[in-house]
Amino acid sequence: MADSVIAYLLAHRVDIREGRGDEWRMDCINCSDHNKHLYYNSRKHQFLCFKCGWKGSGYRLINAFNRKYGYTGSVQLDIPVEQSIKPVERPKISLPVGAYPLTEDGENYQRVIAYLQRRGIGRKEIEEYQIHYTHFGKFAGRIIFPIYHNGKLVSYVGRAINPKVTPKVLNPSSGEANPPSHYLYNFDRARFYPSVILTEGTFDCITTGIVDYKYGAVATFGKKLSPEQVKLIFQSSFREIIFAWDLRDAIPDTINYAKEFIGFYPVRVVMLPEDKDPNDLGHEQMAELVRQAVPFNRVNLKLINF
Numbered sequence: 001m002a003d004s005v006i007a008y009l010l011a012h013r014v015d016i017r018e019g020r021g022d023e024w025r026m027d028c029i030n031c032s033d034h035n036k037h038l039y040y041n042s043r044k045h046q047f048l049c050f051k052c053g054w055k056g057s058g059y060r061l062i063n064a065f066n067r068k069y070g071y072t073g074s075v076q077l078d079i080p081v082e083q084s085i086k087p088v089e090r091p092k093i094s095l096p097v098g099a100y101p102l103t104e105d106g107e108n109y110q111r112v113i114a115y116l117q118r119r120g121i122g123r124k125e126i127e128e129y130q131i132h133y134t135h136f137g138k139f140a141g142r143i144i145f146p147i148y149h150n151g152k153l154v155s156y157v158g159r160a161i162n163p164k165v166t167p168k169v170l171n172p173s174s175g176e177a178n179p180p181s182h183y184l185y186n187f188d189r190a191r192f193y194p195s196v197i198l199t200e201g202t203f204d205c206i207t208t209g210i211v212d213y214k215y216g217a218v219a220t221f222g223k224k225l226s227p228e229q230v231k232l233i234f235q236s237s238f239r240e241i242i243f244a245w246d247l248r249d250a251i252p253d254t255i256n257y258a259k260e261f262i263g264f265y266p267v268r269v270v271m272l273p274e275d276k277d278p279n280d281l282g283h284e285q286m287a288e289l290v291r292q293a294v295p296f297n298r299v300n301l302k303l304i305n306f
Contacts, residue, residue, distance in 0.1 A: 037051040
């Protein structure tokens with residue numbers, strides 16, 4: 001049975017041949033093959049070109065098709081719930097040894113509270129995001145930001161408060177927790193808003209927060225999106241994607257990842273001032289910049305005069 005990807009391609013008069021079972025064959029638009037070496041599995045919603053090796057999800061196939069032929073249509077994939085790809089979760093995750101919530105007194109408590117306040121994070125945010133700190137062990141001297149998914153603790157990141165400590169951000173090992181990059185920080189809150197703002201780090205995410213009850217911020221843990229993070233976005237009910245990555249060195253990454261969503265969502269880009277990130281700007285200024293975010297098709301023109 002054809003799914004919505006096949007239906008979309010057939011509606012645009014793409015020459016598709018029905019293969020065995022759930023397979024469909026077509027020409028590859030990546031290597032310009034004309035012998036139907038690209039196979040699409042309508043049950044798994046995945047494709048593979050056996051000539052050039054190009055592969056990916058149905059989302060990627062439609063996106064590439066739209067870009068090549070200049071179409072602007074979109075498609076909502078009819079992926080059954082049981083086929084939805086979810087990050088593999090370890091049975092039980094705990095915060096690192098020695099971590100205590102900053103809603104309670106502990107070693108270096110006043111010093112850590114003062115550091116967070118300088119970063120614009122007060123007691124309200126500390127409680128809301130369940131921020132911890134640990135002063136001994138592997139994560140000694142680091143603020144701990146728990147990562148929740150569907151209400152469960154799945155991972156965490158540790159942020160050093162001493163600028164001389166490296167690495168600045170420390171992730172748990174595979175034996176301690178799931179990889180943070182499999183998730184989006186603050187996703188459980190942001191998923192209920194029409195638009196999602198992609199920020200790089202936890203401080204940027206907390207600073208940006210919620211804007212006008214329309215935009216919810218998440219952190220991607222750097223200027224990249226993992227396949228698991230992309231799938232989380234596609235499986236959510238967001239109606240718009242807004243990139244708020246640092247434009248000093250993330251322009252190519254922003255453009256590259258934004259193209260993955262074009263054709264499925266409106267995509268905009270926050271034009272951050274030079275040498276500033278969301279945490280430097282504060283919530284009010286970030287909120288205004290989010291409202292003024294530039295449509296993706298105007299980004300290159302804007303950056304010429306940036």
